[in-house]
Amino acid sequence: xxNQIVPESHLDILRKRSFAHVATLGPNGELHSSPVWFDFDxxxxxxxxxxxxxKYKNLKANKxxxxxxxxxxxxxxxxxxxxxxxxxxxxEGNKFIDKLAKKYLSLEHYPFxxxxxxxxxxxxxxxxxxxxx
Amino acid sequence: xxNQIVPESHLDILRKRSFAHVATLGPNGELHSSPVWFDFDxxxxxxxxxxxxxKYKNLKANKxxxxxxxxxxxxxxxxxxxxxxxxxxxxEGNKFIDKLAKKYLSLEHYPFxxxxxxxxxxxxxxxxxxxxx
Numbered sequence: 001x002x003n004q005i006v007p008e009s010h011l012d013i014l015r016k017r018s019f020a021h022v023a024t025l026g027p028n029g030e031l032h033s034s035p036v037w038f039d040f041d042x043x044x045x046x047x048x049x050x051x052x053x054x055k056y057k058n059l060k061a062n063k064x065x066x067x068x069x070x071x072x073x074x075x076x077x078x079x080x081x082x083x084x085x086x087x088x089x090x091x092e093g094n095k096f097i098d099k100l101a102k103k104y105l106s107l108e109h110y111p112f113x114x115x116x117x118x119x120x121x122x123x124x125x126x127x128x129x130x131x132x133x
Numbered sequence: 134x135x136n137q138i139v140p141e142s143h144l145d146i147l148r149k150r151s152f153a154h155v156a157t158l159g160p161n162g163e164l165h166s167s168p169v170w171f172d173f174d175x176x177x178x179x180x181x182x183x184x185x186x187x188k189y190k191n192l193k194a195n196k197x198x199x200x201x202x203x204x205x206x207x208x209x210x211x212x213x214x215x216x217x218x219x220x221x222x223x224x225e226g227n228k229f230i231d232k233l234a235k236k237y238l239s240l241e242h243y244p245f246x247x248x249x250x251x252x253x254x255x256x257x258x259x260x261x262x263x264x265x266x
Contacts, residue, residue, distance in 0.1 A: 019203060019208060021154035021156075021166060021168075021201040023154075023156035023164045023165075023166040023199060023201075024164070025158065025162070025164060029158070029195075029197065030197065030199075030215060031156045031157070031158060031164070031197055031198060031199035031215065032156075032199055032213070032215070033154060033156040033166060033199040033200065033201035033213060034201050034211065034213050034263075035154075035201055035203055035208070035211055062162075064162065064163065064164055065164060066156060066163075066164035066165055066166040067166065068154040068156075068166035068167050068168055068201075070152060070168055075152060075168070078167065078168055080165070080166060080167050082163060082164065082165070130167075
């Protein structure tokens with residue numbers, strides 16, 4: 001699928017096992033940033049979090065986000081994506097986090113959560129990018 | 134030197150050739166994030182930018198920053214540092230960016246800039262951290 005926002009030259013970074021460092025903004029203007037696994041469907045970026053995490057709370061209040069990604073095969077290529085939350089989607093049966101565990105760890109099931117963690121899929125609409133390399 | 138803010142268990146990430154993804158806030162509330170090389174003296178974190186870059190402009194107006202760092206040897210260990218700019222320091226003779234080129238590329242001189250780039254050292258005071266792994 002053609003993507004209007006992410007430059008063709010850097011789409012490969014979104015297809016790899018790269019990490020997206022997700023920056024969000026807290027209620028008192030404090031910045032938060034942490035690395036996540038993600039999926040990309042050619043238009044939207046999807047990552048997983050739990051309802052207990054700071055980035056979930058931040059994004060519920062302010063849907064703006066910036067993602068910073070290095071090419072895992074060449075750290076002098078990177079992609080930054082600014083965007084916003086398009087949708088919060090319940091991760092029923094943890095199917096999405098299991099899909100990411102398959103992509104990143106080649107495992108059938110995500111091995112880390114406790115049973116109490118309520119997983120949510122964050123669907124991000126890219127609005128603007130910058131790049132290097 | 135003892136560091137009160139960064140946990141002992143994760144100081145090693147700051148000693149490695151890791152990348153810090155630097156999140157800053159723009160004048161209209163837009164988030165910016167991009168990877169940088171850095172130096173750490175046991176208390177402060179230092180990275181280089183130029184006066185033309187968005188993150189320099191953002192930090193001049195709002196000194197809050199969040200740094201997200203993966204352990205290059207184990208992506209399931211990470212460190213997040215929230216802090217603020219302590220000082221903007223002119224990089225006279227490009228000595229600091231050359232020091233980083235030595236650390237990251239084992240080169241005597243930084244090979245990328247044009248002669249017009251005015252390099253600035255951003256000195257960051259860590260205020261709060263979170264970690265995984």
